[in-house]
Amino acid sequence: MKTTETSESVLYWKWLDGRTIAFVTGTAAYHWSVEGDATPEKKFEIEAETRQVQIINYDSSKDGNWLFLQGIAKNAETQKIEGVLQLYSVQHKRYQPKMNAHGGCFAEVTLSGRESPSTLFCFTRSDGNSTKLFIVEVGGGNPPHKIQAEVPFQNSNDFIVSMVPSAKYRCLYAFTQSGFLFLFDISTGKCLFNRQVSKVKFFCLQNAEKKNKCGFVTTMFLSVADEETGGVLTVDRGGQVALFNVDEKNFVSYITNVLGDSDLGEKFAELGLGGVDVLQQKFETLLRQGNYAGAAEFAAKCPALRNEQTIAAFKKIQPQPNQPPPDLQYYQLLLKQGPLNKLESVELCRRILQFKPDAGKQRIEQFLKENKLEKSEELGDVLAPFDVKLAASIYYGAKIPQKTILCFIQLGQASRVVEYCKQENYTPKWPELLAHVQQMRRDDVKEFAQSLVDQNFLSAADVMTVLLGSGRNDVEKTTEFLLDYLRNRGDREEDAELQTKLLEINLRAAPQVAKAILESEDYKFTHYDKTYIARLCESARLFDCALELYENLDDIKRVLQMGLGSNAFKPDFLLKFFGDLTPEDALSCLKDLLKYSNTGTNLQLVVEVAKRYSEQLTVEKLIQLFEDFEWFVLTLYLFSFFGRYF
Template sequence: RQHSYTECPHISKLGGKTPDTIRRFQSVPAQPGQTSPLLQYFGILLDQGQLNKFESLELCRPVLQQGRKQLLEKWLKEDKLECSEELGDLVKSVDPTLALSVYLRANVPSKVIQCFAETGQFQKIVLYAKKVGYTPDWIFLLRNVMRISPEQGLQFSQMLVQDEEPLADITQIVDVFMEYNLIQQCTSFLLDALKNNRPMEGPLQTRLLEMNLVHAPQVADAILGNQMFTHYDRAHVAQLCEKAGLLQRALEHYTDLYDIKRAVVHTHLLNPEWLVNFFGSLSVEDSLECLRAMLSANIRQNLQICVQVASKYHEQLSTQSLTELFESFKSFEGLFYFLGSIVNFSQDPEVHFKYIQAACKTGQIKEVERICRESNCYDPDRVKNFLKEAKLTDQLPLIIVCDRFDFVHDLVLYLYRNSLQKYIEIYVQKVNPSRLPVVIGGLLDVDCAEDVIKNLIMVVRGQFSTDELVAEVEKRNRLKLLLPWLEARIHEGCEEPATHNALAKIYIDSNNNPERFLRENPYYDSRVVGKYCEKRDPHLACVAYERGQCDQELIHVCNENSLFKSLSRYLVRRKNPELWASVLLETNNYRRPLIDQVVQTALSETQDPEEVSVTVKAFMTADLPNELIELLEKIVLDNSVFSEHRNLQNLLILTAIKADRTRVMEYINRLDNYDAPDIANIAISNELFEEAFAIFRKFDVNTSAVQVLIEHIGNLDRAYEFAERCNEPPVWSQLAKAQLQKGLVKEAIDSYIKADDPSAYMEVGQAAAQSGNWEDLVKFLQMARKKARESYVETELIFALAKTNRLAELEEFINGPNNAHIQQVGDRCYDDKMYEAAKLLYNNVSNFGRLASTLVHIGEYQAAVDGARKANSTRTWKEVCFACVDGKEFRLAQMCGLHIVVHADELEELINYYQDRGYFEELITMLEAALGLERAHMGMFTELAILYSKFKPQKMREHLELFWSRVNIPKVLRAAEQAHLWGELVFLYDKYEEYDNAIITMMNHPANGWKEGQFKDIVTKVANVELYYKAIQFYLEFKPLLLNDLLIVLSPRLDHTRAVNFFSKVKQLPLVKPYLRSVQNHNNKAVNEALNNLFINEEDYAALRTSIDAYDNFDNISLAQSLEKHELIEFRRIAAYLFKGNNRWKQSVELCKKDKLYKDAMQYASESKDIELAEELLAWFLLEDKKECFAACLFTCYDLLRPDVVLETAWRHNIMDFSMPYFIQVMREYLSKVGQPVWAKQKRSDAI
């Protein structure tokens, strides 16, 4: 029996694991000490694999009853149980956490979320719901969480809204918080949920603030202070803030003036600093209204804060409006404090005045004094009048204003008339003693007693300006009033000028010996006293001015009163150039009488040279030459002590030169003690040449005298006579130089010889050469050579001998010792075409190059060639060569030319010389001879090739084949192209590796330039592949039979698709069939399709089939569709083959059936693996009564046909015999498949 229980699971596997089987095991009682059959049954099932839902439920029930929960956990980890909701419910009563695992595996979202909630894993609820896409009733869940733990409910609610799109409605979440009166948690939730401050969240923001204003005002205050939200109902929140006692927050939110005024008057509940800043957010009108309301409500309580607001915002609210506001409440105290805060910074006169008013009315006299003393902005007249009307007990503010703004006279009148003399004494003694003169003037105006005035002066002595006091008293003609006081001060030793000035004025008016006082008193001010005397006594004014050196004042007095003699004496004694300049101005109307007095009186009386000097310089500076002459004649010519004075004589002559030239010659002859050279040079600079000549002659300066005659008077005849008379070499030298400059070369040379002066040999040589006086030059140079053996002298002498054709003397001279530059002279003779002389000179210095050039000019060509050989100079060879060419001495020219052509730089010039004269043959002969030279270079080969191209084209090809590597190919290319030598041009392009140009040339000029082998060799090397297609076009037109050979050569780089398109376009595909066959191995679509079309046109089905099998890159469907209607069956067969290859099985089979290609049809149906297609083909064979084909099809499509369909079809058509082999095979396979498991099972049972 036990054995049978263990076999039951195997049987159940074969027959099915059903609830009935489990119930039967449950009904079997367990044997004592043994495992129950049910558990044995489940143990075997667990070993075999996973239990199903029912089995898992039935297994876990007894296990849980036995308390073996760990087995359940083990099976869950090993995935042996099929989890379900029922299993989870069973486990939940024992272990909710394990039940959660079951629910998760069974995918029961509602139960999973319920378990998460019951186990307190609220954070996982949201994550799980998002993961599985399940949407539970979040609000219901939240209520449950709130009921269990408000703090976890807060966390859960925050998770619900942490995403961009909340999982639940925030309003409903708030309602849940409020149901449980969880204000604090709701606040935390909303602060987090509304942190983005979105406009749509305005009602929630309002609700958050409302609940806190009602239950926790301090929290609401903190929230508002952080300025987190901006979209709530500000008016509603403002009212709540006011009710909660948060007046500051209420004011921040109120916008209606009525509400603001109601709240703002309670200043004792507001932070003063904040309230002051709050006014900055109000408009000007609202601010003033609020201030008015605050003062109306409680002026004592609110005055200080109103003053602070006014002080801070006076610029915006305007000082005038604020002043009127305080005045309207008669609050001078507020006005005083307000204006006091701004008066030190304000420039408004009204502010300062109102402040003075307010200070007076509040008794702030010290502040009135300060502002009156320090302010510069008030209207002094208005303030003065106000202070007069105010009748203050202390007049000091009024005194300060009047003192600062010069109202002293009005002050004195006011104080005197109001019997306030005490304040006058205070003013002059303590406030400003310097104002005493004005005060005295005011007292005199009101007829104050003299004793009072004198006592006042004595009290304030020494602390005021005596000048001002004197002026004030003098204006009122009461100057004598001060005489005792002045005399007392002088007796005390006072040296103040003002005191002495006043005393002098009194003495002058009283005529008390004034002149003595003026001359002896050293302390008075001369300018002041002199001015005082001008109208009273001009003589006394002069005394005063002269004593103080008051120049301008003295000049003015003397001019006005015609005291010119006194003025002239003063000016001479004064010795002041600036003063002289001022009186000698042309604009001075009194200048002439003054000058007369200076000449007649002042200078005649003086013995001081400095006084004379200053006076003369003053006349010179004033540019008065005629008056200066008059002055100097008086001094120098009238036998005074200054007659022999050198400087005065110089000055007299110079002044005459400048002002009166007619007197110059007289002064020169009469005077002897002057600086002759300097005077003469000045005379020359002023064009007085005769006077200068007279000075030089008088003092025996002959060289300067003749220089004047030559350079300034310009009379060479007088100069020649003067030179003969004095007969001095320096004079002759100067005359010679002048004659040379005038072009009198012969006379100049004679003068130089008389002076025995060779110093100007260079100038003489140049002048004689220009004038052609070679004979005279020879005499001069011979004289010069005796004095000094200069190289230049001897060189010029040789050239002069050559010019005079004295060749014998010339040869004798150069053969003897000399310092001449013979080479230089030879070059000059050569340039002047004196070739015989040049020949002697070049031969003397062995200059064979120049000698050869000279010999050429006299026709001695052979000698010239010999000379060139000795010189061995390229320039010489060129010159001789060109001369030989011009003389048609071509043999000699070639000898020279061979020495030239080896120099690449000279070759072009030589060739041009020959070509310009038409000597082409001679030029080619010379270059051919030069090729064998050791120094032959590329230019020679190149130029010879160019000459061949122009004049002997038949020789160019041979030349290039021999020397192509030694020619300049680009240059020869241009020549060959110009000469239309296309073959040679192609040859050069090939050698120069310009294959593109070579191919283009051959195609453009095929008659002369194209060669097949050369073309195919070069075309593969071209860089531009486009030339391939031009070459194809060229061959198609020029050599079509050679086209395939070309294509095969080009095929490695040819675009076969483009080539096929080209040949299709020109309808020449059959022509290039060999090329297409050769490149088909590339499996190119265009090539394949072109060949396939050719095979179709040629009806070569075998080649087409081979092509299709070998190369598959073509449009199969298009080809199949074109072939399915072909007249030849083999091509239709290929069409079916193509349809098959493109999985169009049905179309392929239909085509085979149409052409009775039964074998192909069966094969294609079998390959298609399409059961329906195979059965259709089988049915078609029966319709066509093709029983043999039916039987063949059964085996061909064996794996596709269904036995029941075949059996039915065969039975219906009574062809069981034809289908019997098929059924035999089917039965064999079926039995093999069915019998295999039974055998294996039997084998396993035997093993057990």
């Protein structure tokens, strides 16, 4: 909230923009910024007037270099209302003499043949016989744009109250004191339309003596541009709110057929303001005449013709000798005048890559640097088979995150994906994304999976499901991921399932890898399901691993028999294994080995175990064990055990 005080009465005020208030006193015009501690800034002084002037408008050009003040006053002799208009140049700090003129406004319009908008000062002025509209370019133009055209008032005493420009339609909406609406073409000043739209006068005279002040009362408070429609919003003295705008569908046909001005209708059609049929007819005529260059030039300057049908028409034409194809000539004209639209960008790049892919990619890169192409998903799709990096830049610029991410993956830049998703506030289906990495850049999948787990986008179990599911069954990469993940976490009870799964998938697919994990000093896992893994080891014929994991004596005896029968055990392993058993279990296993050793294949092992662990097993129990079997076994044992003393 800000306040300010003036020593004079404020005769008029308005918002110039969202930050600046303009107000007018009897001697000067001021601008006051609502930001910070700024105080009102005097812009210019007002020429003294002997008459009482009612201020009805004040405005600034878009660049702030020009200001005008609009008022009305009564002519003492004729008692007619006259305009009081003053134009001021901020840059030169001087103003033109006051004019008897009405309806002042600034218009910012890009005129035909110009590349940038021009500032036009518009007003109406009467010479006593007629009223003329003046449209004058200020602050530039060589030569400056100047138009003078007659205003066809039905009542000679009528005058323009306000004018509102429309950059979209390059027109001026003008409202008169008698409630008439006029529509003027800015480029020619021609009156396109006029009709009474309100029965209530926008201004009315009052008895000056009774009021003891200026004899006019503003009854139409506002006419303001509506940017969405390109129209104007008004309120009249009776409180009626109205929106007036051009009927774009019928605008060109109205000018062409009702006003009978086909040239002007064509100019509006070229701006994309309807009348496509008019443009299409002329375009087809040029093609039939064989004037392909003229047709291309005409289509290039008409937004309504820059479509798929026009491109298709040029493609059908056979190239002339020593001349580039007509469609490429068309694209060249378009590129000279500015950026291509979405369709044109796609079709041009497709055409370039069709002929010279390598050189074409360089041309496309140059067009992108010059902002000549509109980035879109379709353009990225065209480029992707030829250059993934180039396609990635298109998807990135067009805000197509899913395909941008896929390009990152193909380029080996999966590490950028998580940060990119955060930047774009995009949440992909992470499992599907991981599957894409596994498919396209398998070597990167472990690192990418770890990053997803670190960011809590997926769990380790989710990663395992993706890498092993849907027929992928990537045991190798799942193993790499789980080994790193579990080693970094340490041997935790809550990871029992993951430890079990890690061993399971390798016992089924790569038993020697599982054996290496079980025997490794780097991975000391203890929480996996030992009985389940022991059974899998047994099925994989890793009998030594199964022996170390089984706790049930019957399981141990069974595996001993199977392993010995297939020579799967190393002697040193078995001797150590028996040393880890309790004496009772060891004797039971030895008895079992003797019992089922019909050929004597197990006797050597039994002897070696008895020799090494005689103290733990005791000589008495060993002798008893042998006494339960044939004497030759006992003799063999005694000889082996005591042979060193003979």
